[in-house]
Amino acid sequence: MSTGGEQAHYYVPQPSPYPVLLSGSLFLMALGVVLNVDALGPGNWLLIPGGLLLVYVVFQWFNCVIAEGRLGTYQEWEDRSFRLGMLWFIASEVIFFCALFSILFYEREISVPSLASFSQRFTPWPGFTGHWPTSGPAGKPFTPMAAWGIPSINTLLLLSSGGTITWAHGQLKENRRRVAALGVFLTVVLGLIFLSLQATEFYHAYTKLGLTLHSGVYGATFFLLTGFHGLHVTVGVIMLSVILVRLLKGDFKPGHEFAFEAVSWYWHFVDVVWLLLYVFVYWLQ
Amino acid sequence: MSTGVLHTGHEVHPPSGWRRWLFTTNHKDIGILYLVFGFGMLLVGGSLAMLIRTELMRPTMAILSPEAYNQVITLHGLIMVFAAVMPITTGLANYLIPMMIGAPDMALPRLNNWGFWLLPAAAVTLVIPIVLKLIGIGNGAIDTGWTMYAPLSVQAGPGVDFAIFAIIMLGMSSLMSSINIIVTIFNLRTQGMTMMKMPIFVWSWLITAFLLIAVFPVFIGAVIMLFADRHLGTNFFNPAGGGDPILWQHLFWFFGHPEVYILFLPTAGILSHILATFSRKPMYGHRAQIYAYWAIGIMSVMVWAHHMFTSGLSVPVTLYFMYSTMAISVPVAVLFFCWIATMWRGSMTFETPMLFALGYIVLFGIGGLTGLALADAVADQQYHNSYFLVAHFHYALFGGPVMGIIAAAYYYLPKVTGYMYNERLGKWHFWLTVIGFNITFMPQFFLGIAGMPRRIPDYALQFASLNMMSSLGAFVLGSAQLLFVYNVIRTVRHAGAKATDRVWEGASGLEFTLSSPPPYHSFSVQPVVD
Numbered sequence: 118m119s120t121g122g123e124q125a126h127y128y129v130p131q132p133s134p135y136p137v138l139l140s141g142s143l144f145l146m147a148l149g150v151v152l153n154v155d156a157l158g159p160g161n162w163l164l165i166p167g168g169l170l171l172v173y174v175v176f177q178w179f180n181c182v183i184a185e186g187r188l189g190t191y192q193e194w195e196d197r198s199f200r201l202g203m204l205w206f207i208a209s210e211v212i213f214f215c216a217l218f219s220i221l222f223y224e225r226e227i228s229v230p231s232l233a234s235f236s237q238r239f240t241p242w243p244g245f246t247g248h249w250p251t252s253g254p255a256g257k258p259f260t261p262m263a264a265w266g267i268p269s270i271n272t273l274l275l276l277s278s279g280g281t282i283t284w285a286h287g288q289l290k291e292n293r294r295r296v297a298a299l300g301v302f303l304t305v306v307l308g309l310i311f312l313s314l315q316a317t318e319f320y321h322a323y324t325k326l327g328l329t330l331h332s333g334v335y336g337a338t339f340f341l342l343t344g345f346h347g348l349h350v351t352v353g354v355i356m357l358s359v360i361l362v363r364l365l366k367g368d369f370k371p372g373h374e375f376a377f378e379a380v381s382w383y384w385h386f387v388d389v390v391w392l393l394l395y396v397f398v399y400w401l402q
Numbered sequence: 403m404s405t406g407v408l409h410t411g412h413e414v415h416p417p418s419g420w421r422r423w424l425f426t427t428n429h430k431d432i433g434i435l436y437l438v439f440g441f442g443m444l445l446v447g448g449s450l451a452m453l454i455r456t457e458l459m460r461p462t463m464a465i466l467s468p469e470a471y472n473q474v475i476t477l478h479g480l481i482m483v484f485a486a487v488m489p490i491t492t493g494l495a496n497y498l499i500p501m502m503i504g505a506p507d508m509a510l511p512r513l514n515n516w517g518f519w520l521l522p523a524a525a526v527t528l529v530i531p532i533v534l535k536l537i538g539i540g541n542g543a544i545d546t547g548w549t550m551y552a553p554l555s556v557q558a559g560p561g562v563d564f565a566i567f568a569i570i571m572l573g574m575s576s577l578m579s580s581i582n583i584i585v586t587i588f589n590l591r592t593q594g595m596t597m598m599k600m601p602i603f604v605w606s607w608l609i610t611a612f613l614l615i616a617v618f619p620v621f622i623g624a625v626i627m628l629f630a631d632r633h634l635g636t637n638f639f640n641p642a643g644g645g646d647p648i649l650w651q652h653l654f655w656f657f658g659h660p661e662v663y664i665l666f667l668p669t670a671g672i673l674s675h676i677l678a679t680f681s682r683k684p685m686y687g688h689r690a691q692i693y694a695y696w697a698i699g700i701m702s703v704m705v706w707a708h709h710m711f712t713s714g715l716s717v718p719v720t721l722y723f724m725y726s727t728m729a730i731s732v733p734v735a736v737l738f739f740c741w742i743a744t745m746w747r748g749s750m751t752f753e754t755p756m757l758f759a760l761g762y763i764v765l766f767g768i769g770g771l772t773g774l775a776l777a778d779a780v781a782d783q784q785y786h787n788s789y790f791l792v793a794h795f796h797y798a799l800f801g802g803p804v805m806g807i808i809a810a811a812y813y814y815l816p817k818v819t820g821y822m823y824n825e826r827l828g829k830w831h832f833w834l835t836v837i838g839f840n841i842t843f844m845p846q847f848f849l850g851i852a853g854m855p856r857r858i859p860d861y862a863l864q865f866a867s868l869n870m871m872s873s874l875g876a877f878v879l880g881s882a883q884l885l886f887v888y889n890v891i892r893t894v895r896h897a898g899a900k901a902t903d904r905v906w907e908g909a910s911g912l913e914f915t916l917s918s919p920p921p922y923h924s925f926s927v928q929p930v931v932d
Contacts, residue, residue, distance in 0.1 A: 127506040127590065129923075132417055132425035136516035140571075144523035147567035148530070154633045155560035157539050178512075194589070198509040201585040205615060209577050213619035216656075220627070220638070220649065228646035253637055253644030330634050333643035337636035341627070 128190050135178040142170035183363065186373070196375050203379040207386050210349075214390050217342050221397060224334045225249050250402055252333030259327040262339065264399040267318045271311050272395045275350075278307035279388040282357075282381045290371050294364060301361045304384065308354040315347050342398055349387045356380045416922055424519075427511035428922065429500050434818075435518050436493025441811075443485040443525065444804075445887070448880055450478040455842070455876035457859055458869050464860075471859035472545035473561065477529065479548030480565065483661065484572045485525045487799070490807045491668040492517075492579050495607045497818070499583060501913040501920065502601045504592030504929045509585040513578050520575035528568040531561045547857055549658070552639035552650040556631045563632065566625045573622045580611035580618075592912075594931035598692070601911055602685060605692050606671025609699040613660050613667075616703055621657035624650065648713050655706035663702040665799060666766075667695060669806025670737055673759050675911070676813050677741055680756035681748025682908035687740035694740075697733035705730060711782045720779045727777040734770060738763065753906075754828030758809035761836050765801025769794060772847065787857075790850025793843045800839060808835075808886065815893055816901035820919040823893040827885055834882035841875025 149164025151157070185191065191199070232240075232254060233247025242254030250261040262268065285300025319340075322328040330340050360380050363369065369377050416422050416431065426432060453474050457466045466474060496514065500507055508514045528543070535542045544561035546554050555562050587608050591600070600608075628650070630636040637643020639650050678685040685691075708727040711720060741763055750756070772794040776785050785791055816822050845868040854865045861869065892898070901918040912931070916924060 129507045129511050130427050132421065132427055133512050133515070134425050136512055137424050137519040139516055140519040140523045143520070143571060143574075144527060147523075147527055147571065151560065151563040151567060155540065155563055157534065157560060198585050198589050201588055202510055202513070202581050205581045205584055206577075209581070209615045209619050212616055213623055216620040216623040216653065220623075220653075223649055223652070224644065224646070228641075228649060229644045232641055232644060232646075251644050253640075253642055255642035256637070256644065330630070330636050331643075333637050334645050337630065337638055337643070337645070341630070341636075 126192070126194075128185075128195050130185070133178075133181070135174050135181070138170065138174045139178070142167045142174055146171065179359070183368070183376075186376075187368065191373075191375075196373075199375050199379070203382060207382060210386065214345070214393075217338075217345060218393065218397065221338050221342065224338060229253075229334065250335040252335055256333035256336075257327065257331070259329075259332045259336065260325075261335065261402055262318070262322060262326070262328065262399060264395070264402075267314050267321075268395060268399045271314055272391065274307050274311045274314070275388050275391045278304045278311070279385055281307065282384050286374075286377065286381055289364075289369060289374060289377060292371055294369075298361060298364045301357060301364060305354055305357045305361060308350055308357065312347065312350055312354065315343065315350075319343075339398060342394055346387070346390055346394055349390070353380070353384050353387050356383065425515070427507075427515055429496050429508045429511070429514065430920070430922070430924075432508075432511075432514050432518050433493045433495075433497025436489045436496060436521075437811075439518075439521055439525075440486050440488075440490035440493055440807075441890075443481055443489070444487075445883065447478055447481040447486050448883060450474050450481065451876065452880045454478060455873040458861070459873040460870065461861055461863055461866050466859060468859045469542065469545060472547075472857070473532070473543045475857055476544050476547055480528060480544070480568075481525070482799075483548065483665065484569075485521065485528070487665050487803050487807065488572075488576065489521055491607075491610070491665070491803070492576075494603075494668065494672065494807070494810055494814075495579070495583055498814070498913060499586060499604050499607060500590070501916060501924050502604050502911055503587065503590065503595050504912050504925055504931065505586055505590035506923070506925060506928065507590075508582050509590050510582045514582050517575045517578035517582065520571045520578075524568040524571035524575065527564050527571065531564050549654055550625075550628070550650075551654075552628065552631070552647040555628055555650075556639055563629065566629050569625050570622055573618045576614045576618050580614040583607055583611045584615075592925075592928040592931060598689065599931060601671075602674045602688060602691055603668070603671035606667045606695055609695040610664050610667045613664050613699050613702065617657045617660045617664075620653055624653035624657070627653075648710070651710050651713060652707065655709045656703070659706040659709065660699075660702040662795075662798065663698055665803040667698065669762070669803045669810070670695075672810040672813070673741065673762055673806055674744065676755050676759040676809055677744045679813075679906045679908040679910075680753060680759075681745045681750050683744060683748040685740075686743035686746075687736075690736055691740050694733040694736040697736075698730065701726065701730045701733070708777055708779075708782075711779045712786045724777055724779040728774060731770060731774055738767065753812075754823070754825060754832055755809045755813035757829065757832040758805050758812065761832065762802060762805040762809060765797055765805060765836070765839065769796075769798030769801050773798060785850060787855055788850035789846040789854045789856055792856050793846035793850060796843045796846075800843075805835075811886075811890070813906075815890065816898075816905045817913065817918050817920070819893050819896070820901055820917075821893050821896045822898040822901050823889050824898060827889045831882055831885040831889065834878055834885070838875050838877075838879030838882055842872050842879055843875075845869070845872045845875075 145163045145167030149160040149162070149167055152160030153164065229247045229249060229251055232242070233245050237243045245254035252259055281300050281303040285297045285304065288294075288300060289297040328336050328339065330336055357380055360377055363376070416426070416428065423431065423435060426435075453466065454471070457463055457471055496508060499505070531540050531543045534540050540561070541559045542561055544550070544558070544565040546558050546562060550562065550565070587600070587604060627636070627638045631638050631640065637645045639645050639647045641647070674685050674691060705723060705727045707715060707719065707723040711723075715723070752760075772790070776782055776791060776794055812823060812828055849865055849868050849872075852865065854861055903917050904914045905918060912929060913920070915929065
């Protein structure tokens with residue numbers, strides 16, 4: 118063994134109560150949901166404390182990490198771990214959305230056409246033509262979501278929000294912090310407008326178009342894909358808001374901006390998913 | 403790579419009491435937690451297997467109701483795969499990888515702790531419906547078989563919901579530990595530890611971690627869809643709404659088949675170390691094994707529908723999955739070749755880890771060859787869902803991964819505890835395990851060919867004698883594991899001789915340069931590898 122070369126410290130944190138508490142909160146919430154949906158017991162007595170504990174733990178954990186960052190605990194070496202970690206986390210998210218898209222393609226290309234392909238004498242649904250979008254042979258009629266209107270506006274919103282966050286990042290690198298904060302603020306606003314338009318669209322689908330979770334595979338897959346995307350946008354907006362507050366409080370120096378970059382990667386990922394959604398869910402019907 | 407000095411803020415010694423284990427960020431503590439939890443659940447899953455074999459000992463035995471029997475087989479499968487073997491291999495990774503690559507710790511220590519503590523939460527979620535049933539709530543645990551095929555799983559009782567949330571938590575745990583392992587390997591290797599110099603176990607886990615990230619999110623998506631079909635009125639798996647129950651099978655097996663390799667690869671990695679140590683020769687084909695892992699990893703996500711040959715796939719699709727499945731045996735055969743070549747003309751000794759490693763090669767070999775028979779799409783029409791399949795995957799999963807983790811346990815126990823285990827007890831454990839295992843599962847090949855289906859609590863009289871034999875073998879196999887438990891406990895209590903730092907005469911690797919047991923923080927100064 119020798120100790121040649123420049124020496125670096127790798128930070129191994131002190132024992133921490135947050136991981137086990139986070140697991141505990143998820144356990145309570147899972148149990149609460151199951152007790153609720155199966156009407157086995159008063160699930161809310163577990164769900165609500167679990168949810169509060171979750172919020173508390175996530176808040177405290179991030180607080181702790183941010184405080185460590187301010188103390189200069191994280192240098193280049195730790196920073197590279199965080200970057201790799203975030204990249205692989207996003208990779209797992211990409212796989213998740215790949216699965217959801219493959220479900221859409223499977224239904225359109227395989228399950229619905231084969232349901233329509235049976236001999237008329239042997240199928241319980243002789244009139245079923247399998248024309249996409251469909252609510253299935255026994256589903257109620259509905260109007261599919263059009264690509265023009267809200268979805269197109271949403272596409273523009275998210276694309277420009279990708280632009281504003283990149284712009285903000287560039288400004289931060291130049292150490293123009295106020296302009297960078299403005300860029301993040303604009304991104305948050307665009308994200309919030311996107312979410313409210315998406316909520317309007319869902320409301321419209323349920324009340325006017327007859328397009329619900331019960332509308333066969335089209336309705337289920339539509340809400341699965343757009344719903345999970347919306348959930349990710351929500352998480353993204355929360356993360357962006359945290360970044361905004363930290364920026365205003367004086368965090369992030371050029372070269373010490375991992376959290377900022379991680380959030381912008383995440384936001385771009387959410388952006389790309391939306392583009393694919395726009396093409397395959399709304400446009401190519 | 404820069405050399406690094408561990409920087410922990412203040413403490414060098416572990417905190418005492420329960421806080422140490424609940425709050426720890428130390429990779430060895432977390433590794434021990436994984437291992438204790440995993441081996442504990444191995445005993446739980448094994449006890450369920452004893453229940454199954456008791457029920458099947460004679461026709462018309464009725465110690466379990468058919469409903470309870472279904473719950474027992476389902477929990478046996480889920481616990482063995484997710485709560486026993488996977489945690490044990492992850493525990494080995496946590497304990498060994500930082501020592502093997504000369505890292506200060508795992509790259510993301512708090513995340514590491516979270517990854518572990520999700521597991522007990524998931525395990526309790528999985529089995530708590532049994533407790534609830536005892537106090538009159540619900541109708542027990544999941545009873546659909548571990549494959550949870552729709553539409554049965556859409557219609558089955560609340561146990562499925564508990565399992566869904568258990569699986570989501572297990573998936574999060576696996577993803578967190580995979581991310582951690584990948585980052586550790588990419589970022590925390592010591593100076594001179596290039597990727598191609600990395601120990602083969604570390605490589606095997608790297609590919610395993612890639613696989614977990616590539617397939618577990620799909621399974622999480624699938625169980626979310628299952629939950630939606632059960633409670634939100636969607637029709638993903640219901641043809642009346644344009645859905646397809648076969649879609650569940652595709653999603654499940656896209657995850658489920660690579661899962662087999664997720665269980666297999668880490669133990670294959672450990673096996674190469676053990677064989678080299680007790681043959682007193684360098685490992686044969688280090689590079690070839692790495693390429694074989696890559697080939698197995700990539701191919702394993704392209705062969706899933708060989709589990710679905712009787713589900714009405716079209717002929718071209720069936721042919722593709724048949725040939726691609728058979729093609730996987732090529733890289734696996736490369737591994738076998740390397741293992742045998744490692745031993746070839748070595749000066750071999752047969753300590754307990756080596757015995758289990760040799761047992762691994764033979765039993766997993768039988769599992770692999772019968773897998774080739776099952777991969778034949780035409781023959782599979784007969785084998786499908788019969789006891790032939792049950793015997794096959796027990797040879798593959800017990801003969802491979804479980805033998806591997808037991809071998810690893812004996813191999814590293816002196817390193818971890820600082821004391822040698824009892825060799826005589828270990829040899830007894832090995833022979834009783836191998837003989838018991840073969841008596842249990844060899845008859846099941848014949849039962850399957852004769853037409854006995856899996857997942858039934860009773861059977862026709864013609865299957866009686868072979869089932870009796872299988873059950874008796876299972877009791878030998880099960881009770882043999884108590885020797886293992888006893889041996890481990892007495893080693894942990896320092897009953898044996900003191901272990902040297904190198905433990906085994908032929909052992910090599912950075913982990914054997916440390917004291918036995920290794921210090922709480924492995925390397926205060928990172929070693930340099932030439």
